[in-house]
Amino acid sequence: MTTPGGDSPLWEVFVRGRRGLAHQHVGSVHASDATMALRNARDLYTRRGEGVSIWVVPASSITASSPEEKDPFFEPAGDKAYRHPTFYSVPDGVRNL
Amino acid sequence: MTQHSDPPPDAAVAEYALRLGDDALVLAQRLCQWITRAPDLEEDVALGNIALDLLGQARTLLSYAGTHDGRTEDDLAYRRTDREFRNCLIVELDNGDFATTIARQLLFSVYQVDLYAALCESTDPTIASLAAKAVKEVAYHADHATQWTLRLGDGTPESHRRMREGLEAVWPYADELFETDETVRTLVDRGVAADPAELLSGWQTTVVATIEQATLDVPVSDWHPSGGRVGRHSEGFGYLLAEMQSLARQHPEAQW
Numbered sequence: 277m278t279t280p281g282g283d284s285p286l287w288e289v290f291v292r293g294r295r296g297l298a299h300q301h302v303g304s305v306h307a308s309d310a311t312m313a314l315r316n317a318r319d320l321y322t323r324r325g326e327g328v329s330i331w332v333v334p335a336s337s338i339t340a341s342s343p344e345e346k347d348p349f350f351e352p353a354g355d356k357a358y359r360h361p362t363f364y365s366v367p368d369g370v371r372n373l
Numbered sequence: 374m375t376q377h378s379d380p381p382p383d384a385a386v387a388e389y390a391l392r393l394g395d396d397a398l399v400l401a402q403r404l405c406q407w408i409t410r411a412p413d414l415e416e417d418v419a420l421g422n423i424a425l426d427l428l429g430q431a432r433t434l435l436s437y438a439g440t441h442d443g444r445t446e447d448d449l450a451y452r453r454t455d456r457e458f459r460n461c462l463i464v465e466l467d468n469g470d471f472a473t474t475i476a477r478q479l480l481f482s483v484y485q486v487d488l489y490a491a492l493c494e495s496t497d498p499t500i501a502s503l504a505a506k507a508v509k510e511v512a513y514h515a516d517h518a519t520q521w522t523l524r525l526g527d528g529t530p531e532s533h534r535r536m537r538e539g540l541e542a543v544w545p546y547a548d549e550l551f552e553t554d555e556t557v558r559t560l561v562d563r564g565v566a567a568d569p570a571e572l573l574s575g576w577q578t579t580v581v582a583t584i585e586q587a588t589l590d591v592p593v594s595d596w597h598p599s600g601g602r603v604g605r606h607s608e609g610f611g612y613l614l615a616e617m618q619s620l621a622r623q624h625p626e627a628q629w
Contacts (some may be wrong), residue, residue: 312524334464
């Protein structure tokens, strides 16, 4: 590894484990373009049969909430128990909920 | 160790399995030399994955070849001298720079794709089942090499120069992949082996298309190095074997 990261941009990697599930963020890779990012992601994150589908997204395209916004963003949800789906029972046989 | 319930191969089939197995084993060893030295961490892993695919192919093929005369895959990998190896010369060449390694990967992986696709129809069940598994692996190896060839060839002036020089360095060695001898002719007649002559035109079409798309020129060479299939190897091969076999030679019968 001569030039860590090199000039290559960073890509965030999302892998879907199997049909019916959503893509999950699993990490990131460096790559010169989207095609190579997809291949690098395949090599790094699906070596043990983890996935049936991969998305790569330029890390620069992601808009993230900032730590300073934490209170107005997330605090108000803390005491609103009625928003939780805890007032009915989940039928048997429903998985992945 | 890989176990085989299929009947042992006869001498000709064993020789053929040994050739294919040695090609895979030696290239796996060369590619492993890139680990921690590739242009980036992602590429370390990519080349390592490709090497592991090849090592898996080598294990199956060498185990099968060994059942002919009672040798194990370890006997064949670790206890033969360079003259007893049957790999073609292109896989043992020094890695050179990254572009040279990619050039070799392009020429060799594209060959392996058509080879294993043909061997899926082999009348030898062990070779046919190995080919069915390996053809998907080598398709990815060829794609990896193609993507890099396009980017290096059609990249910066420096990457273009390196890719051109890499291709020129390995190009003459590709001829040996398509050689035919008595063993191959016999096995083609029996439906065991792929006919190298039939693989050549498809290989040329694919490789030339990639090279041209990468804005490179197809190298021209009237030098045709050969001899790997009968055990005449290059000087650097001795060093490769010395490293690969050092543990087994210093600690015979060592176990993990």
